[in-house]
Amino acid sequence: MSLPRVTVWNEFIHETEHESVRAIYPDGIHGCIRDFLKAAGHGVQTATLIEPEHGLSDEVLDKTDVLIWWGHVAHHKVEDEIVERVWRRVVAGMGLIVLHSGHASKIFRKVCGTPTGFLRWREAGDWRGVGTANMEFHKAIVALADSERLNDMFTHLLAELRLAFGLLDDPEFLHAPYVDSNVKIIDLFEAGQPQEAAAALGDYLVHSERIVLAAYARRIAGSGAGR
Numbered sequence: 001m002s003l004p005r006v007t008v009w010n011e012f013i014h015e016t017e018h019e020s021v022r023a024i025y026p027d028g029i030h031g032c033i034r035d036f037l038k039a040a041g042h043g044v045q046t047a048t049l050i051e052p053e054h055g056l057s058d059e060v061l062d063k064t065d066v067l068i069w070w071g072h073v074a075h076h077k078v079e080d081e082i083v084e085r086v087w088r089r090v091v092a093g094m095g096l097i098v099l100h101s102g103h104a105s106k107i108f109r110k111v112c113g114t115p116t117g118f119l120r121w122r123e124a125g126d127w128r129g130v131g132t133a134n135m136e137f138h139k140a141i142v143a144l145a146d147s148e149r150l151n152d153m154f155t156h157l158l159a160e161l162r163l164a165f166g167l168l169d170d171p172e173f174l175h176a177p178y179v180d181s182n183v184k185i186i187d188l189f190e191a192g193q194p195q196e197a198a199a200a201l202g203d204y205l206v207h208s209e210r211i212v213l214a215a216y217a218r219r220i221a222g223s224g225a226g227r
Contacts, residue, residue, distance in 0.1 A: 127171035130175045
Protein backbone atom coordinates (compact mmCIF):
# COMPACT_ATOMS: atom_id res chain seq x y z
CA MET A 1 0.00 0.00 0.00
CA SER A 2 1.39 3.40 -0.97
CA LEU A 3 1.81 6.06 1.69
CA PRO A 4 -0.51 9.10 1.72
CA ARG A 5 0.48 12.05 -0.45
CA VAL A 6 1.05 15.08 1.76
CA THR A 7 0.90 18.81 1.14
CA VAL A 8 2.49 21.01 3.81
CA TRP A 9 1.06 24.54 3.98
CA ASN A 10 2.88 27.30 5.83
CA GLU A 11 2.15 31.02 5.91
CA PHE A 12 5.96 31.45 5.70
CA ILE A 13 6.21 34.83 7.41
CA HIS A 14 8.29 34.31 10.54
CA GLU A 15 11.10 32.70 8.56
CA THR A 16 11.26 35.62 6.12
CA GLU A 17 10.97 38.41 8.69
CA HIS A 18 12.98 37.11 11.65
CA GLU A 19 16.61 36.07 11.37
CA SER A 20 16.41 33.96 14.54
CA VAL A 21 13.61 31.86 13.05
CA ARG A 22 15.32 31.64 9.66
CA ALA A 23 18.42 30.30 11.37
CA ILE A 24 16.38 27.36 12.68
CA TYR A 25 14.24 26.85 9.56
CA PRO A 26 16.32 28.06 6.59
CA ASP A 27 13.88 26.40 4.18
CA GLY A 28 10.84 27.32 6.24
CA ILE A 29 8.88 25.18 8.65
CA HIS A 30 7.21 23.60 5.64
CA GLY A 31 10.60 22.63 4.26
CA CYS A 32 11.59 20.95 7.52
CA ILE A 33 8.36 18.94 7.65
CA ARG A 34 8.68 18.11 3.96
CA ASP A 35 12.18 16.70 4.41
CA PHE A 36 11.38 14.25 7.19
CA LEU A 37 8.19 13.10 5.48
CA LYS A 38 10.11 12.49 2.26
CA ALA A 39 12.69 10.51 4.21
CA ALA A 40 9.82 8.35 5.50
CA GLY A 41 8.71 7.62 1.93
CA HIS A 42 5.82 10.03 1.48
CA GLY A 43 5.20 12.02 -1.64
CA VAL A 44 5.31 15.62 -0.43
CA GLN A 45 4.62 19.04 -1.90
CA THR A 46 4.57 22.41 -0.16
CA ALA A 47 2.47 25.57 -0.41
CA THR A 48 2.69 29.03 1.14
CA LEU A 49 0.54 32.08 1.66
CA ILE A 50 2.25 34.28 -0.93
CA GLU A 51 1.78 31.86 -3.83
CA PRO A 52 -1.14 32.28 -6.25
CA GLU A 53 -4.24 30.71 -4.63
CA HIS A 54 -1.99 30.34 -1.56
CA GLY A 55 -0.45 27.36 -3.36
CA LEU A 56 -3.68 25.39 -2.94
CA SER A 57 -5.07 25.15 -6.44
CA ASP A 58 -7.41 22.35 -7.41
CA GLU A 59 -4.50 20.70 -9.19
CA VAL A 60 -2.46 20.65 -5.98
CA LEU A 61 -5.36 19.39 -3.88
CA ASP A 62 -6.05 16.65 -6.46
CA LYS A 63 -2.65 15.25 -5.48
CA THR A 64 -3.20 15.65 -1.73
CA ASP A 65 -4.37 12.90 0.61
CA VAL A 66 -3.40 14.79 3.77
CA LEU A 67 -2.97 18.54 4.20
CA ILE A 68 -0.74 19.77 7.03
CA TRP A 69 -1.49 23.38 8.00
CA TRP A 70 0.64 25.82 9.98
CA GLY A 71 -0.14 29.47 10.54
CA HIS A 72 0.30 32.03 13.28
CA VAL A 73 0.11 35.73 12.41
CA ALA A 74 -1.62 35.84 9.02
CA HIS A 75 -4.83 33.87 9.46
CA HIS A 76 -6.82 36.91 8.29
CA LYS A 77 -4.89 37.03 5.02
CA VAL A 78 -6.09 33.62 3.85
CA GLU A 79 -8.78 34.15 1.25
CA ASP A 80 -12.23 32.80 2.07
CA GLU A 81 -12.49 31.21 -1.37
CA ILE A 82 -9.43 29.05 -0.63
CA VAL A 83 -10.76 28.14 2.80
CA GLU A 84 -14.01 26.99 1.20
CA ARG A 85 -12.08 24.95 -1.37
CA VAL A 86 -9.99 23.21 1.28
CA TRP A 87 -13.03 22.66 3.50
CA ARG A 88 -14.91 20.92 0.68
CA ARG A 89 -11.96 18.61 0.17
CA VAL A 90 -11.94 17.78 3.88
CA VAL A 91 -15.67 17.00 3.81
CA ALA A 92 -15.00 14.75 0.82
CA GLY A 93 -12.38 12.79 2.76
CA MET A 94 -9.05 14.58 2.57
CA GLY A 95 -7.11 14.46 5.83
CA LEU A 96 -6.31 17.71 7.64
CA ILE A 97 -3.66 18.14 10.34
CA VAL A 98 -3.64 21.60 11.91
CA LEU A 99 -0.49 22.27 13.88
CA HIS A 100 -0.16 24.43 17.00
CA SER A 101 -0.99 28.11 16.38
CA GLY A 102 -3.26 27.00 13.56
CA HIS A 103 -6.11 26.76 16.06
CA ALA A 104 -7.21 30.27 15.07
CA SER A 105 -6.93 29.62 11.34
CA LYS A 106 -10.01 30.04 9.18
CA ILE A 107 -9.93 26.43 8.00
CA PHE A 108 -9.72 25.02 11.53
CA ARG A 109 -12.58 27.21 12.66
CA LYS A 110 -14.68 26.23 9.66
CA VAL A 111 -14.04 22.51 10.02
CA CYS A 112 -14.78 22.54 13.75
CA GLY A 113 -17.54 25.13 13.61
CA THR A 114 -16.05 26.98 16.56
CA PRO A 115 -14.84 30.58 16.45
CA THR A 116 -11.83 30.54 18.76
CA GLY A 117 -12.88 33.75 20.52
CA PHE A 118 -15.88 31.90 21.94
CA LEU A 119 -14.61 31.42 25.51
CA ARG A 120 -12.89 34.81 25.52
CA TRP A 121 -16.20 36.51 24.69
CA ARG A 122 -17.89 34.70 27.54
CA GLU A 123 -15.16 35.68 30.00
CA ALA A 124 -15.41 39.29 28.80
CA GLY A 125 -19.18 39.24 29.23
CA ASP A 126 -19.74 39.90 25.52
CA TRP A 127 -22.93 37.89 25.22
CA ARG A 128 -23.80 39.23 21.79
CA GLY A 129 -20.43 37.96 20.62
CA VAL A 130 -21.26 34.59 22.19
CA GLY A 131 -24.59 34.65 20.38
CA THR A 132 -22.85 35.24 17.05
CA ALA A 133 -20.53 32.32 17.80
CA ASN A 134 -23.53 30.11 18.57
CA MET A 135 -25.03 30.95 15.19
CA GLU A 136 -21.76 30.28 13.38
CA PHE A 137 -21.49 26.95 15.18
CA HIS A 138 -24.86 25.78 13.86
CA LYS A 139 -24.18 27.25 10.44
CA ALA A 140 -21.04 25.12 10.24
CA ILE A 141 -23.00 22.00 11.21
CA VAL A 142 -25.59 22.62 8.50
CA ALA A 143 -22.81 23.25 5.97
CA LEU A 144 -21.52 19.71 6.53
CA ALA A 145 -24.49 18.53 4.45
CA ASP A 146 -22.86 20.33 1.50
CA SER A 147 -26.25 21.55 0.26
CA GLU A 148 -26.61 25.07 -1.13
CA ARG A 149 -30.36 24.90 -0.57
CA LEU A 150 -29.95 24.04 3.11
CA ASN A 151 -27.27 26.71 3.51
CA ASP A 152 -29.54 29.38 1.98
CA MET A 153 -32.48 28.30 4.10
CA PHE A 154 -30.42 28.35 7.27
CA THR A 155 -28.93 31.76 6.45
CA HIS A 156 -32.46 33.19 6.29
CA LEU A 157 -33.37 31.41 9.53
CA LEU A 158 -30.34 32.89 11.29
CA ALA A 159 -31.33 36.37 10.12
CA GLU A 160 -34.78 35.89 11.65
CA LEU A 161 -33.27 34.53 14.86
CA ARG A 162 -30.95 37.51 15.14
CA LEU A 163 -33.95 39.84 14.88
CA ALA A 164 -35.82 37.83 17.50
CA PHE A 165 -32.83 37.85 19.87
CA GLY A 166 -32.58 41.62 19.42
CA LEU A 167 -36.23 42.09 20.35
CA LEU A 168 -35.91 39.87 23.41
CA ASP A 169 -32.81 41.86 24.43
CA ASP A 170 -31.49 39.40 27.03
CA PRO A 171 -28.34 37.98 25.40
CA GLU A 172 -26.80 36.46 28.52
CA PHE A 173 -29.96 34.53 29.35
CA LEU A 174 -30.29 33.41 25.72
CA HIS A 175 -26.70 32.38 25.04
CA ALA A 176 -24.82 31.65 28.27
CA PRO A 177 -25.94 28.01 28.62
CA TYR A 178 -24.56 26.96 25.24
CA VAL A 179 -20.84 27.67 25.33
CA ASP A 180 -20.07 24.48 27.24
CA SER A 181 -22.69 22.58 25.23
CA ASN A 182 -20.94 23.48 21.99
CA VAL A 183 -17.62 22.26 23.36
CA LYS A 184 -19.22 19.03 24.56
CA ILE A 185 -20.72 18.30 21.13
CA ILE A 186 -17.40 18.88 19.40
CA ASP A 187 -15.51 16.78 21.96
CA LEU A 188 -17.90 13.86 21.43
CA PHE A 189 -17.62 14.10 17.66
CA GLU A 190 -13.84 14.31 17.71
CA ALA A 191 -13.74 11.33 20.09
CA GLY A 192 -15.43 9.21 17.42
CA GLN A 193 -18.87 9.23 19.05
CA PRO A 194 -21.13 10.78 16.38
CA GLN A 195 -24.34 9.24 17.75
CA GLU A 196 -23.65 10.67 21.20
CA ALA A 197 -22.81 14.03 19.61
CA ALA A 198 -26.09 13.97 17.67
CA ALA A 199 -28.01 13.16 20.86
CA ALA A 200 -26.30 16.02 22.69
CA LEU A 201 -27.18 18.34 19.81
CA GLY A 202 -30.81 17.21 19.99
CA ASP A 203 -30.93 18.00 23.71
CA TYR A 204 -29.29 21.34 22.97
CA LEU A 205 -31.96 22.30 20.44
CA VAL A 206 -34.84 21.31 22.72
CA HIS A 207 -33.33 23.28 25.59
CA SER A 208 -32.63 26.33 23.41
CA GLU A 209 -36.24 26.36 22.20
CA ARG A 210 -37.42 26.42 25.81
CA ILE A 211 -34.99 29.22 26.66
CA VAL A 212 -36.26 31.38 23.79
CA LEU A 213 -39.89 30.79 24.78
CA ALA A 214 -39.08 31.57 28.42
CA ALA A 215 -37.34 34.80 27.42
CA TYR A 216 -40.33 35.76 25.29
CA ALA A 217 -42.72 35.03 28.18
CA ARG A 218 -40.59 37.20 30.48
CA ARG A 219 -40.70 40.05 27.99
CA ILE A 220 -44.49 39.79 27.59
CA ALA A 221 -44.93 39.71 31.36
CA GLY A 222 -42.66 42.73 31.78
CA SER A 223 -44.55 44.65 29.12
CA GLY A 224 -47.83 43.89 30.81
CA ALA A 225 -46.54 45.03 34.19
CA GLY A 226 -45.54 48.39 32.76
CA ARG A 227 -49.02 49.24 31.53
